[in-house]
Amino acid sequence: METILTLNNLTKRFGPITAVKDLSFTIEKGNVYGILGPNGSGKSTTLGIVLNVVNKTSGDFQWFEGNESTHNALKKVGAIIERPNFYPYMTAAQNLKLVCKIKDVSPDKIDEKLKIVGLLDRKNSKFRTFSLGMKQRLAIASALLNDPEILILDEPTNGLDPQGIHQIREIITKIAGLGTTILLASHLLDEVEKVCTHVVIIRKGEKLYSGRVDEMNASHGFFELKASDIIKLQELLKKHPSIGKIVPKENCLTAFLNEPMEPETLNTYLFEHGLVLSQLVKRKESLEEQFLQLTNQISA
Amino acid sequence: MLRLLAIEFHKLRFSRSAKILVTTYFILITFIALIASIEFSFGGATFRVADQGIFNFPYIWHFNSYVAATLKLFLAIVIVSMMSNEYSNRTLKQNLIDGMSKKEFVLSKFLTVIGFALLSTIFLFIVSLILGLSFSDYTEMSIIFSDMEYLLAYFIKLSGFFTFCMFLGVLVKRSAFALGFLFIWWILESIVNGLLRWKFFRGGETADNIVQFFPLESMAILVREPFSRLNAVQTAATQLGSEFSKDYGIHWYQLLIVIIWTAIFVYLSYALLKKRDL
Known part of the structure; x- marks a missing residue:
């Protein structure tokens, strides 16, 4: 080139x-x-x-x-x-x-x-x-x-x-x-x-x-999850190997991925352990979030 | 080189103030001819200035180049503002981004300065030639074209002065302040000149030898005042018992001093531009 x-x-x-x-x-x-x-x-x-x-x-x-x-x-x-x-x-x-x-x-x-x-x-x-x-x-x-x-x-x-x-x-x-x-x-x-x-x-x-731009963040995205039993949800997520950081936000949880995982896999895993989700969204960080993450990482 | 001149000409062509000042300047040079019409009565006898020999060849070359040089301030304003406006409009930055090098930029301005000086010289030559042919007592070829070094001195003097203005425009970046600076510089030179002459080296030529190296003074003495050279004035002086023994000639080393100043100012403009972040 x-x-x-x-x-x-x-x-x-x-x-x-x-x-x-x-x-x-x-x-x-x-x-x-x-x-x-x-x-x-x-x-x-x-x-x-x-x-x-x-x-x-x-x-x-x-x-x-x-x-x-x-x-x-x-x-x-x-x-x-x-x-x-x-x-x-x-x-x-x-x-x-x-x-x-x-x-x-x-x-x-x-x-x-x-x-x-x-x-x-x-x-x-x-x-x-x-x-x-x-x-x-x-x-x-x-x-x-x-x-x-x-x-x-x-x-x-x-x-x-x-x-x-x-x-x-x-x-x-x-x-x-x-x-x-x-x-x-x-x-x-x-x-x-x-x-x-x-x-x-x-x-x-x-x-x-x-x-x-699309390779900017090594992260594999994150899930936004909601369930009636939020404490159980958090415990189950902690046990899952693919999930890294979990951030509670009001009445929902944001779970960041360590490795690629499809929403279905997560849903199946949670359902098998007796938890029904009321909301499941997989998202990638927007450029803005990635940018803020990058700039904050260095200053922290 | 032509490209650089064309660029600069394009910039000046559409500026109304530059056009007005340049036109005024050239019209004023032609007004030297009006001196011919000055008449005054002196104890019953009518004097016509034109008859006193000021338009005689070759004296006219000296006289006209001295008088025309006093008008240089008009072009000085144009030159100072054509430099400083590039800063205030930030077009200098844009010119460089568009692919002009800093060297080319200074060169285009310097060429314009030389162009102005050359144009003035040619114009003065034509005006003087016409005036001389109409009023001179002598019109032999050999006399007409003698003492032409005054025109060369005029050209060098204008080039030096305009390059100084160009440098001030770059240095100060604001046209009004640059012209103010020019004035202050002139006062400073006059003060040092006065001090040297009356305080440190009274009498003798030491003071003259030093001040001839000052930029403005070196340009000023290139063409000395021509009035005391007139027959009428000379006769009057002799009758009053004093004698003028002044050197009116043009000397190569004086030309050289101004040329060196010109080179220094061009170099300084370039060095300043190169060093600055825009």
Whole structure:
């Protein structure tokens, strides 16, 4: 598989604060990656380093297997970080033309990309007259101008109203559908969960996890159980070898699995021991629960 | 190189304030011609400034490059704001993300600065040539094209000054503060200049030898004031019993000092940009 970006032990210190610590991961072509982390975890700094606007303290990174200088590699990248930055006195089309000049691509695609983000009718309006949502959409159009190998989005829905968020998400899903590699940094989990295949989780600049979203947690899921005799249920569960931690919650129990087990097997086991369940639900942790679990494990 | 110039031109082309300032600047240069129409009466006799020989070749090269250089502040504003606006609009960050290297960024600005200086020089050459041809007492080819080094000095002077402005724009990041800084720098140089001249090295040339290395002073002395060189002024001075013995010439080492400052400012802009996190 073609590698687009490799990070090796990347570290960034701002004075006494270490914003990014020994971070290593690889971005491969065709996947949609999410970088997850609470606010201030070093997501934007990491992206700033690979995008040539923040100087690294140590370690290194490589675009496209290191065959090109960073600034030339960036011509094949589309990126939006934090808020959209354009020249306020130029119109949308003029701003995009400038980007074409910098990226050394032909300006033919301006209209096409403006159409994707729904700004074609505003192409001759000055940038300073745009709302935040429109500015953000223009930024996406600008990032798409060179038909990038990878699209990097840093908190693309930050500060938008629900309608704006929805529009941006739709655009991202549309682009992901075309097979473009995407790297999406966010602290909004459902955003990542909806579009990403792979995820990198960082906290305080350290990597906690990187890999597929569905392989993120080694856990085999958990059962939510209810029965009239809750004490007997707890005793029976304790005896079962496949069940690990049991957490009582109001009038039901949450039993975490040590190894894979089907609900039928559990139901049969309990029934054979004379217990009838009133509720049996098998669930996997949502990304949010997994994320919280991961981040808490380290702090505990 | 053309790509970098095209990028910078695109940025300036749509900025209304930049357009107004640049146009004003060039119109003001042509207004040097208006000096020709100044007339005043002096004890019954009417003087016309144009008749006092200020538009004579080759003196006109000296005179015009000195007068035109005072207008450089207009372009200085454009240059300072074209640097600092990249910071305040955060477009510098976007330019780098879009695939411009920091080196290319500084180079595109520096090329524009040189472009402005070159354009001013060419423009001044044309204006002076026309004025000279209309008013000069001598119009022989060899006389017209003598003393052209004043134009070279004008070009070097503007390049140096504009590069200084560019550096201040990068350093201070806010156009108003950068212009303020320029002013403070000028005051500082004047104070040190004054101290050296009146306190430490009274008389003699030691003070001159030191201050010629200061950035603004080195640019200022490239083209010295031309007024005392006028025949009328010279005659008046002789009658009053004092003699001017001033060196109006352009010296290679003075040009070199300004060129070195220019190089230093370009390098410092780049080093600063490279070191900073955006």
